[in-house]
Amino acid sequence: MLFLSNRVKSLAVPMTIEMTKKSRELQEAGHDIISLSLGEPDFDTPDFIKTSGKRGIDENYSHYMPVPGYLDLRQAISEKFKRDNNLSYQPNQIIVSTGAKQSIANIVLAIVNQGDDVIIPAPYWVSYADLVKFIGGNIVSPKAGLDQGFKITPAQLEDSITKKTKLMIFSSPNNPSGAMYSEDELKSLVIVLKKHPQVWVISDEIYEYISYGEKHVSMASFEGMKDRVATVNGLSKGFAMTGWRIGFMGAPETLARACEKIQSQFTSGASSIAQRAAIAAVLAGPEKVSYMVEDFTIRRKILANILNKAKYLNFIEPAGAFYLFVDASNYLNENYKTASDLCMAILDGGVASVPGEAFGLDGYIRFSYAASEENLKKAGERIITTLLSIKSN
Ligand SMILES: Cc1ncc(COP(=O)(O)O)c(C=O)c1O
Structure with missing residues (x-):
């Protein structure tokens, strides 16, 4: 059998x-x-991005690429983080992957051991929980319903943290609720997290460009947080590029190297042509x-x-x-x-x-x-x- x-x-x-x-x-x-x-x-996908991808084909970007992504793409992403998020990630702190989903999988694999607690406030994007379960992590899920605008309170976060807590994963804007944490709300969560320096955070910002007037704030932009937050983003939603499979993360270098190692064994990195298309999108930013x-x-x-x-x-x-x-x-x-x-x-x-x-x-x-x-x-x-x-x- x-x-x-x-x-x-x-x-x-x-x-x-x-x-x-x-x-x-x-x-x-x-x-x-x-x-x-x-x-x-x-x-x-907008034409200017498709043109950049076609140029990549004509210029013979058909060979294996650097596992973390082409340097010029990572430089463009580094600029994007500065321009949009007030974050200074160097290109060696950035890893390009086949979608934000793979970025998140890399990080979870790099951080979570069997039996570790991972805080995933509900409602959450489906794959966070399945990924954590897959590698034997234990999900702790404080619930934030409609009555609290689908956002957890600092008290809920505090109550969810134990000695075994290794990671918190959240998205803002959130899938499925669309809720966005304001700067003050994030700050109050940061105050709690600072009391627990063993907890990493994945801040999933894939819907950053799809917001209706509220200001998007990155968790890593708060003082003292950049060393423990992995900022995940990608092109699927904001640039209508779901099929191209391009996501990326900015993170402390130790975590970036760990994710590069994992990626080198699993996929060798994101498609060369999609990366050439991605440069045009990342440089263009939200206006386009x-x-x-x-x-x-x-x-x-x-x-x-x-x-x-x-x-x-x-x-x-x-x-x-x-x-x-x-x-x-x-x-x-x-x-x-x-x-x-x-x-x-x-x-x-x-x-x-x-x-x-x-x-x-x-x-x-x-x-x-x-x-x-x-x-x-x-x-x-x-x-x-x-x-x-x-x-x-
Ligand atoms: C919150 C969230 N994060 C990540 C992803 C994955 O995006 P990608 O297509 O870049 O893998 C999605 C896709 O639905 C999502 O909703």
């Missing part, structure tokens, strides 16, 4: 990808499904892609206006990212015991979404509004129809 490892058997496929797969299968079978389940901008944020602002309003018609649904308009994370707990009953059950009913009604369980908070549902205005209007009406029928049963 041939057996797979226990490790892989315990690894889940992210529910976001599961739901998207399910909706694709239904679409292929002829069902009319609008997908609001995937975390991906529906824009194409602000039209996407303008569109997301309109779409956020469209979906919010329709879902406001559902009397028992509670939500706040998010400060960043492109998701509405709605509290649907008033719709739970004997027949629909979990948000997953509700999502299945909503899928039967023609809309794919992701249940809050995937993000560590039951009773919630995530709808992505990275979809066309027409589809958002149609999807919103379908969601309302399904919810009305659930309440009237």
